[in-house]
Amino acid sequence: MKTLVMSLIAVVSFQFSFAQENTTTTVTKSYTVAEQEVIQLSKDKWQWMADKNVDRLTPLFDDKSVFVHMGGSWGKNQEINVIKSGGIHYKRADIHEVSVNIIGNTAILLNRITLLAVVGGNEVTNPFIVTEVYIKGNDGWKLGSLSFTKLMTPGQ
Numbered sequence: 001m002k003t004l005v006m007s008l009i010a011v012v013s014f015q016f017s018f019a020q021e022n023t024t025t026t027v028t029k030s031y032t033v034a035e036q037e038v039i040q041l042s043k044d045k046w047q048w049m050a051d052k053n054v055d056r057l058t059p060l061f062d063d064k065s066v067f068v069h070m071g072g073s074w075g076k077n078q079e080i081n082v083i084k085s086g087g088i089h090y091k092r093a094d095i096h097e098v099s100v101n102i103i104g105n106t107a108i109l110l111n112r113i114t115l116l117a118v119v120g121g122n123e124v125t126n127p128f129i130v131t132e133v134y135i136k137g138n139d140g141w142k143l144g145s146l147s148f149t150k151l152m153t154p155g156q
Helices: 002-024 033-050 054-060 076-085
Strands: 061-069 072-075 088-103 106-119 122-137 140-150
Touching (some): 033 088, 033 106, 054 061, 054 076, 061 076, 072 076, 076 088, 106 140
Parallel strands (some): 061 140
Antiparallel strands (some): 088 106
């Protein structure tokens, strides 16, 4: 009986330590120079949006760019005007995860964020997956599309 109890304790201890080991393992992705460039540009964009810095955003947004929000979609001029007027004030984007894939001259970046914003005078916090599409031309990366998808899962 004593041997059986000791064996069970050993098995449970082994499984517990193994489970703990797996939860602390982290996989780090190494990004190419181009991927790092797009990730940094996206981070800069969030800061420029928070600062309402339309002088930096205007050349970043392609003239044909599109923006998809929870309340509608529009082009570059309206997005710039919304930011400038404070119709939407992107106060802070807390980035939890980021991934980027480059296909030819196109980069598709996904951010899982918690966005603190002021919309129509009301401060709101929402969890989103934001899809950003960048196109590389002779003058560098331009934002072609930015789409917000609200997450409905608790804890996201």
